[in-house]
Amino acid sequence: MTGIALTINEAGTGYDLKLxxxxxxxxxxxxxxxxxxxxxxxxxxxxxxxxxxFKEHPAWGVGLGNIIxxxxxxxxxxxxxxxxxxxxxxxxTLELTEKGLKLEAQYK
Numbered sequence: 221m222t223g224i225a226l227t228i229n230e231a232g233t234g235y236d237l238k239l240x241x242x243x244x245x246x247x248x249x250x251x252x253x254x255x256x257x258x259x260x261x262x263x264x265x266x267x268x269x270x271x272x273x274f275k276e277h278p279a280w281g282v283g284l285g286n287i288i289x290x291x292x293x294x295x296x297x298x299x300x301x302x303x304x305x306x307x308x309x310x311x312x313t314l315e316l317t318e319k320g321l322k323l324e325a326q327y328k
Contacts, residue, residue, distance in 0.1 A: 221327045223258040226265075259309070263323060266303050280306070284321075293317065 225238035242251040269281035282303050287296055297316045304311055304325050313324035 221257070221259050221262070222255055223262075225254040225256045225258060226261055259326060262307060263304065263309070263325065266307060267300065267321075267323075 226235040227238040228234075229236045238254040238256075239252055240254050241249060244250050266280060267282050267284045270283040270286070271281045272278050274280045280303065282296075282299050284296075284300075290296070293316050297314060300316065300321075300323070301311060301314060304314075304323070308327055309325040310328050311323070311325040313322055315322040
């Protein structure tokens, strides 16, 4: 999926629009926001957000930061699968172990 790209802000505390501002010879802005493949970006936002953080979709968000000291990985896999599929993506690989997360999915 192509969309408006985000980048981590300089403070490392949030996200900002990814900009590539270009001007023509008269100084008029002819390019600004970067459009690129956003599937990995969308997946990251869903994984790190807690439920309630998206005003338009309060049920969205896995809250992956809360996984620390939780040993019920099956429940987390289920939650990840539900959220990613609710976003319209088809998961081809979902592996969650004590060593990390591997997620491969694309929009249908």
